[in-house]
Amino acid sequence: MGELELIGIAGLAVLFVLLALRMPVGLAMLVVGIGGTYILSLEASFIRFGPYMKQFKSLLWGNMANYDLSVIPLFVLMGFLASQANLSRDLFRGMAALMGRFRGGLAMSAIGACAGFGAVCGSSLATASTMGRVALPELDKLNYSPRLSTGALAAGGTLGILIPPSVALVIYAVIVEGSIIDMFRAAIIPGLIAVIFFIAVIAILVRINPSLAPTTQTMTREEKHEALLRLIPVIIIFGSIILGLGIGLFTPTPAAGVGVFAILVYGFGLRLFGKEGLSFNGVGTALMETAKTSGMIYFILFGAEVLKGFFTRANLPSTMSAWAGNSGLDPYMVLAIMLIIFVILGCFMDSLAMILVVVPFFWPVMVDLNGGDYATAASATFGMGAEDLKIWFGILTLIVVELGLITPPVGLNVFIINALAKNVPMMETFRGVLPFFGVEIIRVILLMAVPGIVMFLPRLLG
């Protein structure tokens, strides 16, 4: 290992120290990226710091003026507007009208509503917090065990990161230079599998221990009718975004734009004809929340761009892929190790930051293990070409990143739900999450063993 690689590794170590010292993630990436490049320039004469700094004249603006990334604030805005227009509540009540009569049906409804809201929101934390606020009081009213209700909601919240359209999918696709639409298509079936698995977990748990969900929900015919009626426009809005993206009617930015427009029209329409819906105050709140969240995401994206430049100059990604190639480990074992690293990092790191820091290292390793950029499906280790590998690895990565959100000791989703559920001990919520964690592991193994599940829709619709 040469001097440059050692500086790169030291930079990585400094990054983790700064992160542990609560330096904002974007700032830490930026500081290590610039500082590291300065140190590299002292060692290697071909790296010149002066010209390097001049790129900042246009780098930040160029990063922001990116059409592909314009989808981020629009999806974020869509989620906040949906929340302000009470679409999350309509979704939950509609699902409850469909499934509430079964034992454990309200918890199952919460999972369905999380999946639906995740589709429009694209963020796991926002999904968990929004659906937690809507569903927890209802679950509490029916005396659901706090372990089941908080566990189901914390796990259900993770669906936001994978069910398309998702901000994390967009960012992953941008990093590996893959197709955003193919990523969206690929995420649909694994997302649905998660919904089915989570609902099955609830069904099994309440069958084994009926006291977890002692009563079923009873709705009058009128209440059910109204709940289903309010569900229809929500399904039309959310469904048309997913369907439009899936069949290639829209690209992501128009899809997000149309989604926001539809929610604005529907929300103001409701307001016009009734007491609820979207108010101008609500729109203002959604805009300010969008500004706060998007500013955070864009700063991390910019920091990651600068950091990536430093790591590339230090030859770290290529050194790492060479090491993995020469290690003699089975490629699937290397893949499993990488996924486990994601789960561990996910215990304390923000999911976007993790994707931005780690994927640029792991992706070249995957390409090398697979047989290089030009490997064909017949000759490749993983039985697929580089384009398909991007999609498959991306879906696996996002699932394990999700897992970090419900893994002790941090598990951000668990913290959010626990904060909403007053008087429920944290350990109780972590216990509630465990069965869902278990089926997530099964899902990862299933998708690793049968990549065709991930690749089915991209191949069918591509």
Added chain:
Amino acid sequence: MYSLLQRVVTLWALLGGLLAVIIVLVTAVNVGAFTLDFALKPLGIYVPALPGYEDFVRLAISAAALSFFPYTQLKKGHVAVDLFVQAFPNWLQKILDHLWQVLTAVVAAALAYYMWQGMLETRGDNTMTAVLGWQEWPWYFPGVVSMALWSLVALGQVLGGKSHG
């Protein structure tokens, strides 16, 4: 003084948000045109989509995205790993937070300087968008303002300014 800065930064972010709403409206018109074109094509009627739509989105989103940075700083929304520092004594946590705020102020000021230079250079090069043929350099200016505001907010936080609301 800090509360005035707070109002300016909030208004600046709101303007960025409104720019995002304009993108939404332009997108709706563009998709509407596509849909009409698809529906009316069999009748021999062609409805053109908005020319230079992507150019517009690219420029507008650059201004919107950068306008959010100071507001995120104001609301302490730039994500950080909270796990380990929580165990430190309060005074040490405060020192660390102030240190990062000073660093943010310096970095943001440097970015404002570089963006200003970039704006002058882009103006000198007469860089234009591909389809609309709009000059790119004026779109750097909101970015310069955003970076300057970001630096001031971080500095204000170091000097004890608190965010309200």
